Amino acid sequence: MGGFTAGELKRWYFVPESTYGTTPATALTYGGAILRMRPKVNMAVERHWLGDTQGYTQVTRGPYKAGFDLEYYAHQDSGAYYWYNFAALYGYGATGGLADHLGSFTAQFRKYVNPTNYYDIYNGCKINSLSMKWGKPGLPIVIKADVIAQFLTLSTAKAITGLQSVTVGADPTDISTNLLCRSGISQINLGGGLANWYPTTLEWTIERNLEPQQGNRLGADSVQYPLDVIALDEGPRDIVVTADLRYAGNTYKAAKLAGTAITALTVPVGNQTITFSNGDFASDDFPEEEQKVRDEPLKMYFKSLAIA
Secondary structure, three states, X not given: OOOOOOXXXXXXXXXXXXXXXXXXXXXXXXXXXXXXXXXXXXXXXXXXXXXXXXXXXXXXXXXXXXXXXXXXXXXXXXXXXXXXXXXXXXXXXXXXXXXXXXXXXXXXXXXXXXXXXXXXEEEEEEEEEEEEEEOOOOOEOXXXXXXXXXXXXXXOOOEEOOOXXXXXXXXXXXXXXXXXXXXXXXXXXXXXXXXXXXXXXEEEEEEOXXXXXXXXXEOOOOOEEEEEEEEEEOOOOEEEEEEEEEOOOOHHHHHHHHOOEEEEEEEEEOOEEEEEEEEEEOOOOOOOOOOOXXXXXXXXXXEEEEEO
């Protein structure tokens, strides 16, 4: 066969796990249209020299590491589909905002080369960090997820074996509504009430700083799998917003120097609005002075967010 080519990488889907690392056989849910997916898989192969030859004598494997970096487009609302059903629920902890503990899911990636499907199934997935980026007005919002998983299984059928023995659920119908794009006007409140502002770009990231627990798992094939992740625990949470804003005065330079708090920052996303609250500015990103029109960078930290 020839190499994989454009159009053969299909949309990605997921299914919630009620028990961490256990893929249910229930139907999958639509995730989005893939821009890029980079596996982060390492079988941790080590070669050992035991002294009876100049070459290595034995190879060990483990603890296995799995995960992926994903960039994708979401869509405007469609029936029971909303962008926040995945991004907010698994990135923030809840569809309405933050929760201390994240749910886990199994992710399916598929390439189709007639007549064969090539499945990559990642079980035990949790989002370590999730970011969303407003680019130019009218263009799609790019969602990026850094995902830590328990294991990767490859198959040409939905019935997978090895660590698990399960038939992955049916694929959903792909969402066909327009892409989720930058629309509406963001507002910021530095203590005097919400006011419109017009950043060139705006990106917000929620870092969960997940901590893995290592251990062995007995597979469905009766093989012991040495895993980097038996469980994933949430560490300290960071909410970071960065923006590029046309440099047109000293408002934000003065706010940084004075230690002015950010009461709130609102960002419309589809039919919802994300409100960041209780924030402050980073103080080491003052704009350069040049003989040209330019943007000033802003970096903000927040304690909480809500979606409504």
